[in-house]
Amino acid sequence: MLSDKSFPVIEATLPLVGSRIGEITPKFYARLFAAHPELLDGLFSRSNQRSGNQQQALAGSIAAFASHLVTNPGTLPETVLARIAHRHASLGITEPQYQVVYEHLFAAIAEDLAEVITPEIAEAWTEVYWLMADALIKLEKGLYAAQANGKMWSPWRVAAKTAAGTGSMTFTLEPADDTPITAALPGQYVSVKVQLPDGLRQVRQYSLSADAGTRRAFTTKKDDGGEVSPVLHNNVQVGDILEISNPYGEITLKDGDGPVVLASAGIGCTPTASILRSLADSGSDRQVLVLHAESDLESWALRSQMTDDVERLDGADLQVWLERPVAGTKEGFMSLREVDLPANASLYLCGPLPFMKSIRNEAINAGIPATKIHYEVFGPDIWLAS
Known part of the structure; x- marks a missing residue:
């Protein structure tokens, strides 16, 4: 929970920071990629950066987390955190990267709110960030530990590529090495990494569309304006090797006998x-x-x-x-x-x-x-x- 010292500061400044977070996050990403351009290779989505969707998602998650701390003291927004943690784990996010994000995010906040930010405000929002980061790190460590292997990515061979309705394709994969396989739960997804024509690697998440367990099959609709699905549809052939993550995703069939x-x-x-x-x-x-x-x-x-x-x-x-x-x-x-x-x-x-x-x-x-x-x-x- 927020400390007694930070609570009134966050409560008072949440409207201001919340109203500016949408302008702060683009500045953050600009700083981040200027300092670490390698993060666009196999981690962050270039197309989501161009569309602004990634900035919106980060802004929304920070604002939602801070609002929850103010309106529900003593608890954490478990649903929001679980969704983010599963997505992070599917990308192989590591604990040291949270420090990198902190450095550039708070530089962007200081730049955007230079006229009003004080050491007290900066300290309180630093506490919010690390409460969220520490909760995510804990969840992600648990997700990694639950896997049958310690690898972020494993090679899988395309065993079949089948048309699935107008503009969609199902890819059926088989293991290409002896990495132990985590059984997927119904509704989970994997991250798929592909190399684009310009040499950059990009990652997308695809739900496992058929049987769960140790098989891997995903179905994707071709987005002619996208970067990854056209490569999958046009360039990837049966016999090719794809790098995919372990299965993640918290939206799975819950136990019970209800409808x-x-x-x-x-x-x-x-x-x-x-x-x-x-x-x-x-x-x-x-x-x-x-x-x-x-x-x-x-x-x-x-x-x-x-x-x-x-x-x-x-x-x-x-x-x-x-x-x-x-x-x-x-x-x-x-x-x-x-x-x-x-x-x-x-x-x-x-x-x-x-x-x-x-x-x-x-x-x-x-x-x-x-x-x-x-x-x-x-x-x-x-x-x-x-």
Whole structure:
């Protein structure tokens, strides 16, 4: 928790720093990469820097953490910290890097707030930073220790490359060495590192879209304006070696026997498809409601897998929304107002951010507690900053 000395300072300055954090973070990243350009090679996303998404995500996480310390003294925002820790671990973030971030972040704060910052304010916000950093370091050490190996990256061979709906591709991988394999949980993701044509290595996270366990298969939609997915789709061939991380991600199927609602849109079906596959493989008798939204039937990346798994489950029902509907589907955008939601359900949600915000709000209005709504964000989590 915040010290008695820092609490009133953070409470008083939170509105100011919170209003400026969106301007501070771009200055921080400019300083960081000027001093450590190597961090753009295989760690930070160059495209997320250009779009501003990474800056938004950092700003949102710091503001959310500080706000929680003020409004909920004596506790930590465990959900926010867990999501960040899993993402960091999938990138191989190490403890010494937090000191590097601190140095350049607080130089950016001092620059932006030069007219108002005092040693007392700087000391209080330093305490906030290290409370957050120490909590993340502890979580990340636990995540690393839980893996079957001590490697950040392992080589995996592309065993198959299969078209999966319009513009999407499924990559099935097999181990390329004898590194012990951590069994993945349904809904988790791996980081995939690829080398771009200019020689720079970039990393993206992809949900494991099929069986969990020790197999690795991920499905990605090609983004013609992106950097990584075009390389995967156009350049990576069967037999090639990819570097991937151990599996991470806190949005996994929770134990229990209550109803499960899986709601997805577009390529957001990848983690929900993995959860659905695990339910089908285990012969679960839980009530399962699968909801998916897509532009058209041909674009649904994991259509065959998901429909087959629904058929294998006695307690499963599938509802589909299409912008260009066909027989047996609904027209337009998904709305839970059209759905008879089972009582005491847990909702797993993945898709574009506006879709997830809309469905989450509808779910809460329908009586599903926020604690039973689990969502996965692809890329930087800018939900916190919006």
